[in-house]
Amino acid sequence: MPSPTEITVPQLMRLVGTPDAPTLIDLRTDEDFAADPRLIPGAFRHRFAEVATLVPALRQRRAVVYCQKGRKISQGAAALLRIEGVACEVLEGGQIAWRDASAPMVAATALSAPDAEGRSLWVTRHRPKIDRIACPWLVRRFVDPRARFLFVPPEDVALVAERFGAVPFDIEGAGLTHAGERCSFDAVLDAFGLQSAPLERVATIVRGADTNRHDLAPEAAGLLALSLGLSRMYRDDLAQLEAGMTLYDALYRWARDATEEGHDWPAAAVRPS
Incomplete structure (x- = not known):
């Protein structure tokens, strides 16, 4: 069962492509991204160490962050955003969980x-x-x-x-x-x-x-x-x-x-x- 600050892959899949979709932020390291250069539909990449720069744009929005596995990078970045007043969740299992669910992904090279x-x-x-x-x-x-x-x-x-x-x-x-x-x-x-x-x-x-x-x-x-x-x-x-x-x-x-x-x-x- 996900924590109150996490969202599951099926839950996020119901939101992607709709007006209610959250802002999706890919925080994977360059190495992890190079291993699979695809994004969850609607997501954009951002360096996790600079996540605080997103605060002004996210304060009035719901956000979901994800890294490769949804652990330390995602959890730390989401916690930093929440103390700044951003409603932020972590994708449970990260990009790997999304990939393994055969959910749609966008080739970043396109x-x-x-x-x-x-x-x-x-x-x-x-x-x-x-x-x-x-x-x-x-x-x-x-x-x-x-x-x-x-x-x-x-x-x-x-x-x-x-x-x-x-x-x-x-x-x-x-x-x-x-x-x-x-x-x-x-x-x-x-x-x-x-x-x-x-x-x-x-x-x-x-x-x-x-x-x-x-x-x-x-x-x-x-x-x-x-x-x-x-x-x-x-x-x-x-x-x-x-x-x-x-x-x-x-x-x-x-x-x-x-x-x-x-x-x-x-x-x-x-x-x-």
Whole structure:
């Protein structure tokens, strides 16, 4: 049984990919990280000896730290954060326990070089509809919660990517874009090794809506309708992205937890007692 200051792998797995996910901090030594250079989805690396520098950013957030085994480095760092008022837990068993549970992990080599504040930068065409909202959702929920997204005219995407060091996506010629019948969402899933049953369900729906293949999933037509509606509600692409985050949060929770549930009318009659 975990201590009151620990969180188990199954408990954390239920939070990863949702708006309630804690801030995840990988405190492994360089040697341990080199032995397995993968991160828990949404985590970022930080030197355990400098953990106190994170206090200002973490005071209003829930945090989970982990090292290789969840022992001395994690326990000491979490204790230091707690005395500074940070709600911090340790992942029971550390990165090894997460790995051994076959939980999803992100290859650190697939991550772009972050800025001075540790954030990745991405760029795509303006006026997003489906893929250009779905991909940012996937990145923010499973790769980099602080990722920033630039929406620019199509002819400027490549130049902006070069000048500002941003990752281009969902545009011809980019590494993360359509390939055959697969769309950019599929490419991002593959690039970061994020395959899981719920995300594959979401990917099929996104692919069906984005490529007009509604035969792939009955939900694809609904996603298209909602996406086009959002694009007409918002002139500001960033405001549309924030609204779209909620849409994809709901779609992911359905794909993970509610695919077997239906709804009908009238409700079952209440039997007399």
